[in-house]
Amino acid sequence: MQKALSRRALLAGSAAVTFLSTLAGFPVPDGRARAQTAGAETAGPRLGDPRPFDRGALLDRARALAGEPYEAPQPKAAEALEQVDYDAYNVLRYRPSRGLWLGETRHPVQFFHLGRYFQLPVTIYEVEGAVARPVLYDPSLFDYGDTGLESALPDDLGFAGFRYMNPGEPPTDWLVFLGAAYFRTAGPFGQYGLSARGVAIDTATDDGEEFPRFTEFWLEKPAPAENGADDRQVVIHALLEGRSVVGVYRFVARNENGVVMEVETTLFLRREVERLGIAPLTSMFWFSETNRHRAPDWRPEIHDSDGLALWTGAGERIWRPLNNPERLQVNAFVDNNPRGFGLMQRDRDFRNYEDDGVFYDRRPSLWVEPLGEWGEGAVELIEIPTNDEIHDNIVAFWRPQTLPALGQPLSLAYRLHWVADNPYPAGDNGRVLSTRIGRGGVPGQERPKGVKKFVVDFAGGPLGGLGRETPVEAVIAASRGEIVDKYVLKVVGTERWRAVFDLEAGGDDPVDLRLYLRLGEQTLTETWLYQHLPFDFPA
Numbered sequence: 001m002q003k004a005l006s007r008r009a010l011l012a013g014s015a016a017v018t019f020l021s022t023l024a025g026f027p028v029p030d031g032r033a034r035a036q037t038a039g040a041e042t043a044g045p046r047l048g049d050p051r052p053f054d055r056g057a058l059l060d061r062a063r064a065l066a067g068e069p070y071e072a073p074q075p076k077a078a079e080a081l082e083q084v085d086y087d088a089y090n091v092l093r094y095r096p097s098r099g100l101w102l103g104e105t106r107h108p109v110q111f112f113h114l115g116r117y118f119q120l121p122v123t124i125y126e127v128e129g130a131v132a133r134p135v136l137y138d139p140s141l142f143d144y145g146d147t148g149l150e151s152a153l154p155d156d157l158g159f160a161g162f163r164y165m166n167p168g169e170p171p172t173d174w175l176v177f178l179g180a181a182y183f184r185t186a187g188p189f190g191q192y193g194l195s196a197r198g199v200a201i202d203t204a205t206d207d208g209e210e211f212p213r214f215t216e217f218w219l220e221k222p223a224p225a226e227n228g229a230d231d232r233q234v235v236i237h238a239l240l241e242g243r244s245v246v247g248v249y250r251f252v253a254r255n256e257n258g259v260v261m262e263v264e265t266t267l268f269l270r271r272e273v274e275r276l277g278i279a280p281l282t283s284m285f286w287f288s289e290t291n292r293h294r295a296p297d298w299r300p301e302i303h304d305s306d307g308l309a310l311w312t313g314a315g316e317r318i319w320r321p322l323n324n325p326e327r328l329q330v331n332a333f334v335d336n337n338p339r340g341f342g343l344m345q346r347d348r349d350f351r352n353y354e355d356d357g358v359f360y361d362r363r364p365s366l367w368v369e370p371l372g373e374w375g376e377g378a379v380e381l382i383e384i385p386t387n388d389e390i391h392d393n394i395v396a397f398w399r400p401q402t403l404p405a406l407g408q409p410l411s412l413a414y415r416l417h418w419v420a421d422n423p424y425p426a427g428d429n430g431r432v433l434s435t436r437i438g439r440g441g442v443p444g445q446e447r448p449k450g451v452k453k454f455v456v457d458f459a460g461g462p463l464g465g466l467g468r469e470t471p472v473e474a475v476i477a478a479s480r481g482e483i484v485d486k487y488v489l490k491v492v493g494t495e496r497w498r499a500v501f502d503l504e505a506g507g508d509d510p511v512d513l514r515l516y517l518r519l520g521e522q523t524l525t526e527t528w529l530y531q532h533l534p535f536d537f538p539a
Contacts, residue, residue: 043098044098044099044100044101044102044108045098045100045111045135045136045137045138045141046135046136046138047126047133047134047135047136048133048134048135048136049133049134050131050132050133051131051132051133052130052131052132053125053127053130053131053132053218053237054130055237055248055250058237058239058248059248059266059409061239062239062246062247062248062266062268063246063268063407063409065241065246065268066245066246066268066269066270066406066407067270067407070241070242070243070270072243073120073215075119075120076121076154076156076157077114077153077154077157078119080152080153080154081114081115081116081119081153082116083116083149083152083153084113084114084115084116084149084153085115085116088115088147088149089115091144091145091146091147092113092115092142092143092144092145092147092149093142093143093145094110094111094112094113094141094142094143095140095141095142095143096110096171098110098140098141099165100126100135100219101221101222104221104224105221105222105224105231106167106222106225106231106232107164107165107166107167107174107222107231107232107234107255108164108165109162109163109164109165109219110162110163110165110171110173111124111135111141111159111160111161111162111163112159112160112161112162112163112178113142113157113159113160114157114158114159114160115160117179118160118161118178118179120160120213121157121158121159121160122158122159122160122161122213122214122215122216122217123158123215123216123217124158124159124162124216124217124218124219125216125217125218125219126219126221127218127219127220127221127237128220128221132218135159137156137157137158137159139153139155139157160178160179161176161177161178161179162176162177162178162217162219163175163176163177163178164176164234164253164255166255172186172190173186174186174190174255174259175234175253175255175259176192177214177217177236177238180197180211180212180213180214181197181198181199181211181212181213181214181240182195182196182197182282183195183196183197183198183251184196185253185255185259185261185364185418186259186364186418187258187259187362187363187364187365187418187419187420188257188258188259188364188418188419188420189359189362189363189364189420190362191358191359191362191363191364192363192364193283193284193304193305193345193360193363193364194281194282194283194284194304194305194343194363194364194366194392194394195281195282195283195392196279196280196281196282196366196416197280197281197282198212198214198238198240198247198249198265199212199240199245199247199265199267199276199277199278199280200275200276200277200280200395200397201242201244201245201273201275201276201277202244202273202274202275203275203277203280203382203395203397204275204328204330204382204384204395205274205275207274210242210243210244210273211242212240212241212242212243212244212245212247213240213241213242214238214239214240214249215239215240215241216238216239217236217237217238217239218236218237218238219234219235219236220234220235220236220237222234222235230254232254232255232256233252233253233254234251234252234253234254235250235251235252235253236249236250236251236253237249237250237251238250238251242270243270243271244269244270244271244272244273245267245268245269245270245273245276246267246268246270247265247266247267247268248265248266249263249264249265250263250264250265251263258364258417258418258419258420259364259416259417259418259419260415260416260417260418260419261415261416261418262371262413262414262415262416263279263413263414263415263416264411264412264413265278265411265412265413266409266410266411267409267410267411268407268408268409268410269403269404269405269406269407269408269410270406270407271406272406273403275380275399276399276400276403277380277395277397277398277399278374278397278398278399278400278412278414279368279397279398279414279416280395280396280397281342281343281366281368281394281395281396281397282392282394282395283303283304283305283343283366283392283394283395283396284303284304284305284386284389284391284392284393284394285303285304285305285306285322285323285324285383285386285393285394286302286303286324286386286387286388286389286393287301287302287303287324288301288303288306288321288322288347288435289301289352289434289435289436290321290323290434290435290436290437291323291324291437293537293538294324294535299353299354299355300351300352300353300354301347301352301353301360302353302355302360302389303322303345303360304343304345304360304363305322305343305344305345305363305365305366305394306321306322306344306345306346306347307319307320307321307322307343307344307346307432308320308322308341308342308343308344308379308381308396309340309341309342309343309344309367309422310333310335310338310340310341310379311338311339311340311341311424311426312333312335312338312339313335313336313337313338313339315339316526316527317426317429317431317526317527318333318526318527318529319431319432319526319527319528319529320333320381320529320530320531321432321435321528321530322383322394323383323531323533324383324385324386324393325383325384325385325533326385326533327385328382328383328384328385329382329383329510329531329533330380330381330382330383331380331381331383331531332378332379332380332381332399333378333379333380333381334376334377334378335376335377335378335379336375336376336377337370337373337374337375338370338374338379338398339369339370339424340367340368340369340370340424341367341368341379341396341398342365342366342367342368342396342417342422343365343366343394343396344365344366344367344421344422345360345361345363345364345365346365346421346431346432346433347361347434348361348420349361364418364419364420365417365418365419365420365421365422366416366417366418366419367416367417367419367422367423367424368398368414368415368416369414369415369416369417369423369424370398370412370413370414371413371414371415372412372413374398374400374412375400375401375402376400376401376402377398377399377400377401378398378399378401379396379397379398379399380395380396380397380398380399381394381395381396382394382395382396426461426526427461428461428462429460429461429462429523429524429525429526430458430459430460430461430462430463430497430517430524430525430526431458431459431460431461431525431526432456432457432458432525432526432528433457433458433459433496434455434456434457435454435455435456435528435530436454436455436456437452437453437454437455437532438452438453438455439451439452439453439537440452440453440485440502440503440504441453441502448504450504450505450506450534450536451502451503451504452502452503452532452534453500453501453502453503454499454500454501454502454503454513454530454532455498455499455500456498456499456500456515456528457491457496457497457498457499458496458497458498458499458517458524458525459494459495459496459497461524461525462519462522462524463495463496463497463517463524463525464495466490466497466519467490468489468490470490470519471519472488472490472497472517472518472519472524473488473517473518473519474486474487474488474499474501474515474516474517475515475516475517475518476499476501476513476514476515477513477514477515478503478505478511478512478513478514479510479511479512479513480505480509480511481503481504481505481506481511482503482504482505483501483502483503484501484502484503484504485500485501485502486499486500486501486502487499487500487501488500488517497517497524499515499517501515503532505532505534507534508534509534510531510532510533510534511531511532511534512529512530512531512532513528513529513530513531513532514527514528514529515527515528515530516528
């Protein structure tokens with residue numbers, strides 16, 4: 001899960017770093033390739049010979065591949081690509097004037113070069129109607145600066161991935177596919193953060209995680225807006241391959257007030273897997289107001305996401321603040337036909353981050369909306385220890401209870417919302433604003449050993465119209481230990497309500513806590529779930 005390059009450098013800015021790439025080389029065709037009308041420095045990439053494209057045929061191909069032994073790809077020019085290190089990434093750039101569909105569509109496409117950290121190429125096609133043409137690699141598409149790499153690298157490299165660009169100047173991107181089966185968007189604030197993946201295989205298992213990769217992409221050329229087409233929408237097809245799985249994907253993404261992406265996937269298992277994750281999300285959580293005591297950093301909080309939000313099939317709304325544990329933690333939230341889940345960045349106050357370089361307050365939230373019935377299974381949350389912000393250490397996905405037989409299809413559809421907040425807010429429920437932990441007991445008196453005080457703030461929904469004298473009650477349960485000294489109050493000068501309680505629980509085992517506010521028989525808030533990992537404050 002750890003990245004060799006600084007995550008801040010690679011993921012913080014939309015166009016700050018150009019990655020390197022390698023594509024399974026199609027030979028540069030002769031005169032049969034599509035002619036370019038502009039000069040060499042302004043023409044888009046050349047396209048190879050036409051071939052038919054049909055999604056049904058792609059599904060048949062994937063089914064056939066699942067019955068064949070997997071052959072792991074090998075880098076074509078690994079020794080040369082080792083020269084394309086971090087410093088080279090900051091110099092080497094795709095030429096903006098060479099974008100695919102530049103001047104023809106709202107969102108032209110640029111491509112990533114291969115390098116030390118992305119050594120395996122992907123094959124990329126342009127699709128118009130039912131005709132696909134491979135996008136051909138050419139070193140002239142890239143500006144190598146003073147690196148000297150253009151003479152050190154083979155001429156038949158391909159691309160590592162691609163990105164869709166925004167209109168206007170300076171050029172910025174909004175949707176990126178790069179590395180294994182990862183993709184991400186800049187969300188509503190133009191700031192990258194967490195990532196999505198095509199699939200997760202055996203995450204947090206004894207045998208180790210497998211990382212299938214997208215090997216081929218088909219990019220549908222958007223129709224011009226003057227023809228009545230939706231020029232804000234892009235359509236991408238992809239083939240995924242790994243030792244255990246083959247998959248076919250269709251992505252339909254629209255960039256307007258955030259990014260909404262509809263995903264259709266059909267998977268074929270090659271071999272038995274222990275843990276299959278659908279719609280996996282990958283994020284970073286180092287510390288927040290909850291575990292601030294563990295962080296040797298001057299900034300108040302550092303995270304791409306601060307909680308897992310759940311909307312269960314039964315209609316319950318749940319907020320689970322994230323942890324940065326001292327050892328790996330895996331939690332499963334069993335459900336039937338979930339309505340949605342996501343890794344969210346609720347805290348949007350810059351003062352809680354004070355970082356004007358990577359702007360954690362602008363990181364997108366990512367909500368998964370199942371389309372159709374997903375049946376029984378669980379949303380699984382995996383939290384991995386980290387001691388820095390450069391490591392993605394949070395994973396969440398849907399794990400179906402039943403898997404198909406080998407070679408048989410598993411087809412699911414879902415919608416990804418890269419947004420500021422939950423796209424389906426519960427207006428009839430207040431929600432959690434913050435979770436804080438301190439020493440238990442009473443100030444000025446001897447503090448009981450091992451007792452922790454929890455302070456959870458709620459706001460919104462029916463809470464806003466309640467006066468301070470309203471008898472709001474906190475309903476609290478713990479998997480072990482004892483809850484003492486609980487009370488609820490309205491915070492003076494605000495519309496926030498605060499639940500306070502002490503937890504007496506010895507030992508080192510986690511304590512699962514559950515809390516919500518009610519007034520009589522009326523539930524006022526979403527459910528706060530928290531896994532307390534016992535610790536001692538510094539003396």
